[in-house]
Amino acid sequence: MPEVKMSVKLISKPENILKTVYTACRTCYSALLPQEIFEAADDEEKMLSLISRVISSGHYSTIEHIQLSFAISNVSRACTHQLVRHRHMSFSQKSQRYVKEKGDFDYIIPTEIASNPALKEKFEKHMHHTALIYEDLINNGIKAEDARAVLPNAASSSLVASLNLRELIHLANLRLCTRAQLEIRTLIKKMCDEVIKEEPWLKEHLVPKCERLGYCDEDKSCGRMPQK
């Protein structure tokens, strides 16, 4: 059964993330040269305190110096379509033109459907039927770039996605909100967890927007925070 499980790995990050962000912040307010600030930076508490103040006052250019790359696999096309709406990210995604599906293609079953056996069975039958039509199109000489038109939003995809820390915080603020769809929320949570594993100090910044604002600005609130 070609249902697959999401996988997210942080594959590239700069060294000295904390010291780099601190140096960027401190440079704005110091007579010292950036190189001198970087070399002297050794007090983690002092660095974190300045960074926290600078980020909460909205001085976001200081966190744009940190570039991160993720290897992401087994996410639906519905999910990647939402992800690629973020314009300060870079993407390299498995092509449905160059990579032909063979037999039953991999797909993602949304959790609510997967947890209902009767609906899950209907869903899987539909995927199988779709795979047969796709195969028939390919066998009749239709190029993959056109045959893919029958593939569903559920079709599994993989990509490398890169972004800077400012965009990751923005992504977390928007997509960790319970108003975001569960699959993309899960994806962004996994991306944030990968970063927090390496840089625990970022935990307080990689949060839904209500935690940053102290209130919920959505029309329909989950009730976790008071509404504005």
Ligand SMILES: Cc1cc2nc3c(=O)[nH]c(=O)nc-3n(C[C@H](O)[C@H](O)[C@H](O)COP(=O)(O)OP(=O)(O)OC[C@H]3O[C@@H](n4cnc5c(N)ncnc54)[C@H](O)[C@@H]3O)c2cc1C
């Ligand atoms: C819960 C939820 C529901 C959604 N529903 C829908 C929907 O129904 N239909 C739909 O089409 N989209 C929907 N979206 C997508 C949403 O409208 C945005 O396109 C997406 O979240 C990217 O957000 P962004 O533009 O803030 O972020 P990014 O593209 O990541 O940009 C980051 C920030 O950079 C700045 N920026 C980027 N580009 C520009 C620009 N051209 N001009 C000025 N400033 C810019 C803005 O400050 C922006 O917030 C939804 C998103 C969420 C989280």
